[in-house]
Amino acid sequence: MHQFKELKVWNNTRLLVKEIYIHTESFPKEEVFGLTNQIRRSAISISSNIAEGCGRESSIEFARFLDLANGSAFELESQLILANDLNFLSDTDF
Numbered sequence: 001m002h003q004f005k006e007l008k009v010w011n012n013t014r015l016l017v018k019e020i021y022i023h024t025e026s027f028p029k030e031e032v033f034g035l036t037n038q039i040r041r042s043a044i045s046i047s048s049n050i051a052e053g054c055g056r057e058s059s060i061e062f063a064r065f066l067d068l069a070n071g072s073a074f075e076l077e078s079q080l081i082l083a084n085d086l087n088f089l090s091d092t093d094f
Contacts, residue, residue, distance in 0.1 A: 002053075002054035002062065003054065004050055004051040004053075004054035004055075007050065007054070009050060010047055010050045010051060010054075013043070013046045013047035013050065013069075014047060016043055016046070016047075017040075017043045017044055017046075017047060020039060020040055020043040020076075021040065023089060023093050024036045024039055024040060024083075026088075027083070027088045028088065031088065035079060035082065035083055035086075035088065038079055039076065039079045039080065039083065042072050042073075042075045042076035042079060043072075043076055045068075045069070045072035045075075046069045046072045046073050046076065047069075049065045049066070049068040049069035049072060050065065050066065050069050052065050053065025053066055053068075053069070080094060081094075
């Protein structure tokens with residue numbers, strides 16, 4: 001088993017989640033249960049899958065959870081592009 005708190009990638013995702021929360025705070029209130037929620041959940045899913053994979057018994061299982069985390073990262077990217085398209089997120093913040 002791996003110690004997820006020692007992984008740079010997990011620590012980077014912690015910072016990413018913090019930034020996501022800061023930047024989505026200014027999204028329209030009607031998006032709280034829409035895009036805001038989806039963006040936040042995708043970001044959290046990245047770090048959660050890395051941590052969960054670290055608790056698995058085999059390298060194959062760990063790799064599967066890293067693959068899930070990667071999928072969540074692509075999902076997050078897509079959602080951030082949409083948020084930028086909708087002018088919820090400035091080009092600079094994007």
